[in-house]
Amino acid sequence: MCNLYNLTTNQQAIRDIVGVMSDSLGNLEPSLDVYPDRPAPVIRNTQGGRELASLTWGMPTPPQFLKALDAPDTGVTNIRNTASPHWRPWLGIAHRCIVPATAFSEYGARPDPVTKRKPLHWFALKETRPLFFFAGIWTPWQGTRGSIRTPRTGDHELFAFLTCEPNAVVGRVHPKAMPVILTQASEIETWLTADWPEARRLQRPLDDDALIEVE
Numbered sequence: 190m191c192n193l194y195n196l197t198t199n200q201q202a203i204r205d206i207v208g209v210m211s212d213s214l215g216n217l218e219p220s221l222d223v224y225p226d227r228p229a230p231v232i233r234n235t236q237g238g239r240e241l242a243s244l245t246w247g248m249p250t251p252p253q254f255l256k257a258l259d260a261p262d263t264g265v266t267n268i269r270n271t272a273s274p275h276w277r278p279w280l281g282i283a284h285r286c287i288v289p290a291t292a293f294s295e296y297g298a299r300p301d302p303v304t305k306r307k308p309l310h311w312f313a314l315k316e317t318r319p320l321f322f323f324a325g326i327w328t329p330w331q332g333t334r335g336s337i338r339t340p341r342t343g344d345h346e347l348f349a350f351l352t353c354e355p356n357a358v359v360g361r362v363h364p365k366a367m368p369v370i371l372t373q374a375s376e377i378e379t380w381l382t383a384d385w386p387e388a389r390r391l392q393r394p395l396d397d398d399a400l401i402e403v404e
Contacts, residue, residue, distance in 0.1 A: 190267050191352070191368050193309075194293040196221045196230065198320050203230065203241060203289050206320065207377060210238025223290075225266045226334060231348050233286040233327055234381060244286075248349040249330050251275045261333045261340045267352045268326070269366060271389060279326040280385050287322040287377055288350050292403060295363035310362045313403045314372065323350035324369040324380050324391055356394040358402065370395045 197220040200212065214230055223229040228243045247264020251273070255262065268276055278284075296307040314321055327348040335341040355367040369392050371377050380388055 190363075190366065191293045191295060192225050192266055194223050194290045194323075194368075195311075195318075196223065196289055197291045197318060198289065200230075200241065202320060203232070206374070207232050207241075207287065207322075208239055209241045211235070212241045214241050214243050226263055229288065229348075231286045231288055231325065231327060232322075232381075234282060239381070242346070244327055244346045244348045245334065246348060247334075248276075248279070248326065248328065248347050249332075259333075261335045261337060263336070264334070264347060264349070266349050267366065267368070268349050269352045271351065271392065276326070279328050280389075282382060282384075284326050284328055285381055285388070286325045286327045286348055287371060287380060288325045288348065289320060289322055291318040291320055293323075293368055295359060295367075297362050298364075311403050312359060312400055314400060316401070316403060318403065322371045322377060324371055325350035351392050353392050353394050356400060357397045358400045359394075362402075367394055369393070370400075372399065 200217045223246060226247050229246050231244045232239055232241050247266050250262050250265050292311050292313040294309050294311050297310055300307050325348050330345045330347050333340045333342040334345055351369040352366040353369050355363060359367040371380060376391055380391055
């Protein structure tokens with residue numbers, strides 16, 4: 190499960206690739222590590238065209254997995270089962286988004302013998318870490334986020350991205366899943382504009398030779 194990714198780029202590069210019509214992001218940090226339940230850049234469809242905006246990472250958790258109905262929701266960052274009735278309302282064009290990134294991480298299965306911690310492995314398209322996009326969904330949501338100690342009650346805009354079977358590169362480290370990654374302009378267009386039967390074909394692993402492990 191990917192619960193940390195990095196974005197090292199500038200806003201203009203994102204806008205140029207995706208054809209952003211409006212930008213409500215503010216100033217993007219030169220290098221941003223994104224953790225669950227934290228804000229991050231997302232490109233989504235709006236009535237005025239594509240918008241680059243800041244949303245919170247973690248879609249609403251299915252009620253059956255909440256510890257208590259009145260407990261803060263920390264969100265679901267990675268979505269695999271798109272056949273679930275919980276996710277189905279957000280699979281249409283109005284709720285699809287793409288999430289810019291330049292690298293993502295997965296924990297290895299075996300703890301380090303010295304630190305006793307699982308090592309963190311990073312993956313990118315190349316050593317130079319060019320820009321790519323996760324295939325995501327988003328929604329407005331009202332409720333309590335955060336933790337019991339630091340709850341945030343109110344209106345939120347949330348996102349998460351899809352996962353799939355891992356390719357061989359990621360599978361050596363994390364055999365359960367990898368994020369759905371879009372690298373071509375045609376894939377971005379399909380995800381943001383196509384009907385679900387066509388768009389869902391993009392829920393597949395990146396080719397083995399299109400991804401490397403980086404330091």
